[in-house]
Amino acid sequence: MALQQGPKAWLLTIGNEILIGRIVNTNAAWLARKLTFLGFSVERIIVTPDDLEQIGDEIRRALSHGVRLVITTGGLGPTYDDRTLEAVALATNRRLVLNKEAYEMVLAKYSQGGMQMTKEREKMAYMPEGAVALRNSAGTAPGSWLDLGSTIIVSLPGVPKEMEAIFEEEVMPRLKAIAPQLSVVECGFKVVGVPESSLAPFVEEAERKNPGCYVKSHPKGVEVGNPILEIKVLASGNTREEALTKAMSALEAVKVGAQKLGGKISEEGCS
Amino acid sequence: MALQQGPKAWLLTIGNEILIGRIVNTNAAWLARKLTFLGFSVERIIVTPDDLEQIGDEIRRALSHGVRLVITTGGLGPTYDDRTLEAVALATNRRLVLNKEAYEMVLAKYSQGGMQMTKEREKMAYMPEGAVALRNSAGTAPGSWLDLGSTIIVSLPGVPKEMEAIFEEEVMPRLKAIAPQLSVVECGFKVVGVPESSLAPFVEEAERKNPGCYVKSHPKGVEVGNPILEIKVLASGNTREEALTKAMSALEAVKVGAQKLGGKISEEGCS
Missing domain, CATH: 3.30.70.260 (ACT domain)
Incomplete structure (x- = not known):
């Protein structure tokens, strides 16, 4: 077991639907492949329930393991159980704030469809303080890029086509700058x-x-x-x-x- | 997020091939579905490398979380990196010993094919002291059922058809006896x-x-x-x-x- 010793990455898949076996975790496999070929060493894939404390625990654990990159998928949507960014904020001792860029992205999407902003839609624009909003060309919920210095936490939606679009368009270029040139x-x-x-x-x-x-x-x-x-x-x-x-x-x-x-x-x- | 409050189960998938995205973790989805419908509450799915310390850490963590059932998949085979049962022994402070029933099972399989016992084949019969060997009707490596009292650790091969066969034939009947009648x-x-x-x-x-x-x-x-x-x-x-x-x-x-x-x-x- 001598995988390349690239920077460590952990994948955190959030969603009860995986834990009840309704859905196979194809997102993690897709991301693991991309990260491996970028030179990262994916050390853990962890699936947690949509639970604030449990997501927070796993993020803290990743930070304590000196992980360079954590990518979360799932829990960015408009429903009551979409609490990933709240958990990221909690685990990193940051406030969850309305992200101006994210708000503009969400507003633009719904405006295009002639729809008003609502509490549920606005919810998708709340991010940990200091996060960069990542444009979602395939859906409505923006991703989040939170650079903590030694660790970067990227949060992507759980819908595969949205996750993949944000990764390819927004995450990949940023990761290339920090990935080992392997x-x-x-x-x-x-x-x-x-x-x-x-x-x-x-x-x-x-x-x-x-x-x-x-x-x-x-x-x-x-x-x-x-x-x-x-x-x-x-x-x-x-x-x-x-x-x-x-x-x-x-x-x-x-x-x-x-x-x-x-x-x-x-x-x-x-x- | 009000899933049934059944006994907690964790799934531990062992294998670099999942972490490099070569293989999608269908085993965990299959098991999660089975356990959910048996009334267990699957709280975590964790993928670790084929690494003794890291597998051991995750098993210890499951034990410290009061998990009723841990099912591991992968790492029971004859190759150098198949070290799951060694890790289970390590994490539970048990010796890894030649399990007589497991040895008979492995011997019978190879004898049928006119093949001798070798070090690599015998390896598949080593289990934590006190484990019950589970017959593998679809392959050679037996599964392991280790009852620690408050937690049961079940270890199954990573090849899906073998994992499924042992689960259906050997694990399911034993789990039904401890599952909530839901x-x-x-x-x-x-x-x-x-x-x-x-x-x-x-x-x-x-x-x-x-x-x-x-x-x-x-x-x-x-x-x-x-x-x-x-x-x-x-x-x-x-x-x-x-x-x-x-x-x-x-x-x-x-x-x-x-x-x-x-x-x-x-x-x-x-x-």
Whole structure:
């Protein structure tokens, strides 16, 4: 387990609908992928209820762990249980204030539709003092970017298309300025005919002998009877070439083992 | 946010592959659904790296929160980074020992395939002292059931079909004996033409006036322009009838509001 040692990031997914299994947490997976390839090391994904104290506890815990970046999703909407930014304010000892830019964004959205401002709509413009409002091109609730110095807390809506739009348009450019200038690649292949337990020593050796690579076998068939494995290597380097060289070296070591054990290799490639 | 107040459960998903966004955490959603309908209140889903200390920390934290049930997924396999049961042992101050029943299960699986026992295969039979081995009908690594008295820690493999098989066949019957004898239902409808921010006061009131119900609006369209909402109510009671009555009462309150605002209702139903 030698993932790149980039700045630590925690993802905080807020919403009962995940905890009751109504919805699969695709937001966290999407963000984790983006952050990993930006060079961040995602150390935790935490799902909490829409509960002020519990959200606040998890944010404080992230701060006490020296996390560089916390991204929350969910709880920015107009309903009674959307309390994420109140919790961020609470956990960071800031006041929750009407953010002028956020207010203008919300007002403009509803004005376009010929709709008045109401208490529920105005609610979406309240942010922790000092936060920067992030424009939501796909919906109404703005995101929030709160820079505390050592930690940045970014809060995004839970609706995937809104979360993704704000991330791509508003968060990504800001993160690029603080992300390590690393290239991250993922390479892999499929091997048929070798049980995971037989290949295990080769996977371990590949990992050990290739620092900066994360080597993993994913069983996709039946260990005893019809073994199919996906081998994946994640590697980072200062250039894409360096990362690729590392990844290929680790991958080759596993491949040699798989072939020695009579495995059939296919689907080799990098992303 | 008035979910049923059943015994608290935490889900601990172990695996770097989730943290780098290679895989979406469907296991947690599947388990959360099962536990919710058994009457448990899933309070956290936490994803940690394959790291002994970090897994141990999260288990200790669950214990300190008075959680009745912790279910871990992942990290039971034969590879170097599969260290979940070592972490459970560490966090509960137990020795990691060769579990006789688990050993027999693993041995039987490989023997069927004409394969010898190796260090990597034997590894899957090591469990915290006092754990009960859970048969894995869909793979090789047995699950583990560790009853600490006030908390039960269940550890399942990360491969979904194995996790699901052990849960259905081995965990479910044991949980039914300790689960609250509650009926849980989910009812909902779709409403077109009403922005979430307009319906919000009705959702809040429905929630407030119907204790034991969790009422939620999920935006599926565009708030300004083409608003589509899914309204969902989760309710529990001593009988299915009681739960349904509660759910329908909350749902009706939202429906009246939605119709007052000119919304078109469809897809009414319960599960």
